[in-house]
Amino acid sequence: MAGEQNTAxxxxxxxxxxxxxxxxxxxxxxxxxxxxxxxxxWFLGKFxxxxxxxxxxxxxxxxxxxxxxxxxxxxxxxxxxxxSFVRGPKAVMAYARHLPARRxxxxxGHNAVGALFVVGILAVLVVQVTTGLIGDPEDYVNxxxxxxxxxxxxxxxxxxxxxxLGNLAMIMVIxxxxxxxxxxxxxxxxxxxxxxxxxxxxxxxxx
Ligand code: HEM
Ligand code: HEM
Numbered sequence: 147m148a149g150e151q152n153t154a155x156x157x158x159x160x161x162x163x164x165x166x167x168x169x170x171x172x173x174x175x176x177x178x179x180x181x182x183x184x185x186x187x188w189f190l191g192k193f194x195x196x197x198x199x200x201x202x203x204x205x206x207x208x209x210x211x212x213x214x215x216x217x218x219x220x221x222x223x224x225x226x227x228x229x230s231f232v233r234g235p236k237a238v239m240a241y242a243r244h245l246p247a248r249r250x251x252x253x254x255g256h257n258a259v260g261a262l263f264v265v266g267i268l269a270v271l272v273v274q275v276t277t278g279l280i281g282d283p284e285d286y287v288n289x290x291x292x293x294x295x296x297x298x299x300x301x302x303x304x305x306x307x308x309x310x311l312g313n314l315a316m317i318m319v320i321x322x323x324x325x326x327x328x329x330x331x332x333x334x335x336x337x338x339x340x341x342x343x344x345x346x347x348x349x350x351x352x353x
Contacts, residue, residue, distance in 0.1 A: 162350040183207040198288040209275040225255040233258040250335035277304035
């Protein structure tokens with residue numbers, strides 16, 4: 147990663163930090179739009195009006211955003227690419243062992259454990275949108291636009307899965323937000339600012 151490494155003297159520059167570009171505008175826009183769309187779709191699903199048109203619209207927004215992120219994960223810049231942050235079990239375990247340490251990780255991107263959440267929530271959201279589209283609660287109102295293309299038993303099963311994974315998605319999000327708080331409070335690392343500004347502050351001597 148390019149940057150102004152402090153090479154002026156042999157002495158260690160104590161806490162000098164440098165700012166590196168991390169999250170591109172597409173990732174940031176995706177994230178904060180997804181936050182809005184996710185809470186909208188979830189609360190409309192659970193507590194919204196009986197006629198679920200708004201839930202459907204918010205669901206289409208989630209679908210569009212996830213599709214965008216999946217494409218961006220292939221063609222986007224390095225930190226956004228799945229190949230740059232999805233790691234095998236060894237790397238996940240190695241990172242998990244150091245997780246309790248009370249110091250910043252200074253990872254320039256998603257760490258190996260965080261990547262599990264990223265992939266997991268995207269997968270759950272793909273299933274949510276799919277099961278929503280083909281779901282049919284047989285109330286003649288909230289029928290998914292693609293329900294006619296599958297058998298009614300499939301539509302019913304899809305909605306059971308939709309309900310189950312809807313709850314799981316919310317649990318994952320709560321854990322996600324708690325993890326961000328844990329990094330801030332326990333590890334002294336601010337992950338939120340880079341997701342807003344795109345830039346991350348890291349110690350000058352970090353690669
Ligand atoms: C207000 C609450 C939230 C905060 C403060 C927050 C914060 C963050 C931060 C700081 C990251 C970057 C983590 C890193 O450095 O590795 C991140 C990533 C991510 N968050 Fe959140 N998040 C919130 C809510 C959500 C919700 C509701 C969802 C989705 C259902 C979500 C999905 C994601 C995804 C998919 C990523 C990966 C971003 C990417 O690579 O495109 N977050 N979040
Ligand atoms: C195009 C997308 C979507 C469509 C067409 C759709 C459709 C539906 C329908 C018809 C119901 C009512 C189920 C019933 O009455 O048994 C429902 C409930 C629900 N949906 Fe969606 N949905 C979509 C996307 C999503 C997404 C992305 C989420 C994200 C988490 C979500 C979360 C929920 C939740 C939490 C409920 C309430 C389940 C319960 O009763 O506990 N939906 N959805």
